[in-house]
Amino acid sequence: HEDHIGAVPYLLDHVNVPIYAPPFASELIKKKLKRSRINQKLDLMPITIGDQKKIGEFFVEWFSVCHSIPDSTGLLIDTPKGKIIHTGDFKIDHNPILGNPSNLAELANISSPEVLLLMADSTNADDEGYSGSDREVFTSLLHLISNAKGRVFISSFASHIARIQMVFLIAKLCNRKVAFSGRSMIDNAKISQELGHLSIPDGVKITLPQALSLSKDQVIIITTGSQGEPTSSLVKMASKTHKEIKIKKGDTIIISASIIPGNEIKVYDAIDNLVRQGAQVITNSQAKTHASGHASSEELRLLINLLNPHYFVPIHGDYRMLKANLNLAIECGVHEKNGFLLTDGDVLEITAKKGQIVDKIPIGENYIDGNGMGDDDGTIFEERIKLSKEGIVVISFGKNKFSGKLITSMTITSVGFKNSESTTLIFQDLKNELKQLLDQREDELLHLKEIKRIIENKTVDFIYKRTKKRPIVVITNLDI
Numbered sequence: 001h002e003d004h005i006g007a008v009p010y011l012l013d014h015v016n017v018p019i020y021a022p023p024f025a026s027e028l029i030k031k032k033l034k035r036s037r038i039n040q041k042l043d044l045m046p047i048t049i050g051d052q053k054k055i056g057e058f059f060v061e062w063f064s065v066c067h068s069i070p071d072s073t074g075l076l077i078d079t080p081k082g083k084i085i086h087t088g089d090f091k092i093d094h095n096p097i098l099g100n101p102s103n104l105a106e107l108a109n110i111s112s113p114e115v116l117l118l119m120a121d122s123t124n125a126d127d128e129g130y131s132g133s134d135r136e137v138f139t140s141l142l143h144l145i146s147n148a149k150g151r152v153f154i155s156s157f158a159s160h161i162a163r164i165q166m167v168f169l170i171a172k173l174c175n176r177k178v179a180f181s182g183r184s185m186i187d188n189a190k191i192s193q194e195l196g197h198l199s200i201p202d203g204v205k206i207t208l209p210q211a212l213s214l215s216k217d218q219v220i221i222i223t224t225g226s227q228g229e230p231t232s233s234l235v236k237m238a239s240k241t242h243k244e245i246k247i248k249k250g251d252t253i254i255i256s257a258s259i260i261p262g263n264e265i266k267v268y269d270a271i272d273n274l275v276r277q278g279a280q281v282i283t284n285s286q287a288k289t290h291a292s293g294h295a296s297s298e299e300l301r302l303l304i305n306l307l308n309p310h311y312f313v314p315i316h317g318d319y320r321m322l323k324a325n326l327n328l329a330i331e332c333g334v335h336e337k338n339g340f341l342l343t344d345g346d347v348l349e350i351t352a353k354k355g356q357i358v359d360k361i362p363i364g365e366n367y368i369d370g371n372g373m374g375d376d377d378g379t380i381f382e383e384r385i386k387l388s389k390e391g392i393v394v395i396s397f398g399k400n401k402f403s404g405k406l407i408t409s410m411t412i413t414s415v416g417f418k419n420s421e422s423t424t425l426i427f428q429d430l431k432n433e434l435k436q437l438l439d440q441r442e443d444e445l446l447h448l449k450e451i452k453r454i455i456e457n458k459t460v461d462f463i464y465k466r467t468k469k470r471p472i473v474v475i476t477n478l479d480i
Contacts, residue, residue: 001069001089001159005029009036010366010373018043020053022062022071027191028159049073063110065090066102068293069159070197074107081352082116085307089121089316091292092299097134098162098197104306111307117350118309118329122317123294125325130298132291134162140288141254142170150216150250152176153279155226155234156257156290158184161192163256164222165199171220172201179211181233181245182224208244216250226257228266235266238273249278256289261318297328304332311355312339313348383472390471391416393463395434395455398480399448410434417471430462448477 008019008029019042021029026046033042047053052061059078066072067089077084085107092102124131145152156163164185171178180186192198211219225234234253236242247253253274259267271281284290295303304312312334314325319341326339338355340348347359366373397410412427437458438451446454452475459473 001157004089005032009033010368012042013373016041016043018045020045020047020060022047022049022073023195024069024071024161024191024197027195028188031187031191047073061110063107064100064103066093066096066099066293067091068157068162070098070161070192070195072099076110079116081350082114082310083111084117084119085111085115085309086119086315087121087303089123089294091131091295092302093131093133095133095135096162097138097166104302108306115307115309116352117311117313117355118304118307119313119315120300120303120325120329121294122314122321122325124292124296125300125314125317125321125328127292127296128298129296131294131296132288134166134291136288137163137256137291138166138170141166141256142173144252144254144282144287144289145170145176145220146174148217148252150248150252152220153234153237153251153253154220154222155224155253155255156222157226158182158188158224160257161188161197164189164192165197167220167222168198168200168204171204176204176218176220177206177211177214178204178220178222179206179208180222181208181242182222185222185224185233212244216248221245225270226255226267227260227263228268228270230266234274235270238270238277240273240277247274247277247279251279253279253281254289255281255283258284258290258292297324300325300328301332304329304334309334310338310352311350313342319343386470386472387416390469391418392472392474393417393459394474394476395459396476396478397455398478414471417469421467426463426466429466430459433462434458452477 005025005028009032012033019029021044023046026044029044030042045053047062049062049064052059054060057080061076061078062073063076064072065074065088072088072090074088074090075084075086077086090102092104094101141154154163154167168178180189189198193200206214208221211221223233223237225232225237228235233242233245237245237247240246255267255271271283274281282289309329312326312329314322314329317325322341326341329339330336340346340355340357342348342357345361345363346357347361349356349358391414393412393414395410395412410431412430414423414427417423434455437454441454455475456473459475460470463473464470
């Protein structure tokens with residue numbers, strides 16, 4: 001998923017390293033690099049389940065895990081000090097729609113005789129019980145779609161190929177046709193078909209224009225936008241800006257995903273707008289429309305007890321999730337001193353006898369800005385926040401390039417600056433104040449920087465007293 005491969009194009013701009021990836025991830029990375037237009041060489045090393053590669057002093061073997069994307073794998077890293085298991089994103093599902101059932105016996109076999117360190121997915125560690133199977137979702141979606149009278153829209157993650165497969169199987173059972181809306185959904189489905197992960201029944205898949213011409217009870221449209229992404233198809237439908245699809249009364253929209261924390265406002269805004277247009281929107285809180293791809297507490301307990309690691313490091317999750325996972329490991333018999341809750345930059349050193357955090361690497365966040373990338377420069381963010389809240393005021397004045405004398409006629413323009421009082425009136429009064437101030441100092445030989453400073457200080461003070469706002473003020477001059 002994006003949280004694992006999204007930064008690859010930018011990482012490769014800084015480090016020249018090989019990338020080991022299973023087939024589906026390899027294709028997604030290739031497409032991402034092509035779209036990023038970042039020029040770098042890609043040293044992509046395709047791997048398959050059971051492959052073993054010697055990397056430095058380590059031997060790395062990939063094993064299959066169940067997750068919500070094809071070709072998901074964990075890592076067995078055989079080191080001179082012992083074996084390390086890195087689960088990657090995983091859940092335990094004995095009857096998945098896509099891929100093989102969780103093979104715990106094989107995992108135990110390759111991990112023997114003992115596991116030095118287990119690094120386990122923590123995303124649902126604070127959820128009691130089991131994550132549930134996609135078979136439960138299949139049953140629920142079949143019921144919802146077979147009882148829908150109008151068009152059905154399914155919104156899910158574009159990379160959730162098992163969910164797409166599920167919809168095609170249900171469509172055939174319900175005598176409906178399926179169309180895609182959303183570029184990433186179309187691309188991922190095509191890659192999945194080519195790799196053999198997605199099997200589409202003959203005659204079920206149609207184009208979006210064909211779907212829109214059919215009777216409303218014959219159509220399912222799979223769309224992006226389950227997280228309220230502003231440019232996604234579902235959000236465009238919600239805002240009535242989609243070029244082809246207009247929501248109608250009687251449409252059923254099924255959100256087949258859980259809401260990622262932080263996206264709630266965007267998702268619920270989209271749902272409100274869809275309901276206003278007459279659609280019925282069904283989420284996972286009303287019916288079983290989604291099963292998580294991450295292990296819950298009982299699955300983690302099973303894994304920890306099966307592998308019985310000497311050391312434990314929770315990975316992939318917010319701090320509370322990491323802490324919950326560490327508590328599970330201690331509950332299952334890992335000694336408290338052998339469990340490590342790491343934060344970004346921590347360097348953990350382990351031997352057969354002890355483990356300890358020995359260093360802290362300086363780390364930070366890099367932000368993508370257009371075609372460029374920068375570190376966490378607080379100044380630029382402060383300026384943009386201020387621009388978004390207060391706007392910008394630009395004052396332009398002239399100066400005689402021969403005499404150096406200031407020409408006090410000036411223009412004042414603004415963007416994003418608005419007040420209950422007439423802006424034109426405020427700016428005219430500001431011009432008068434500035435002219436009076438500069439006329440008083442006409443005989444002084446002021447440097448250009450000093451003139452700009454005087455104008456800026458007076459403008460900031462005047463606007464705040466008049467409006468209680470502090471827009472960004474920019475002073476420009478023109479030699480005449």
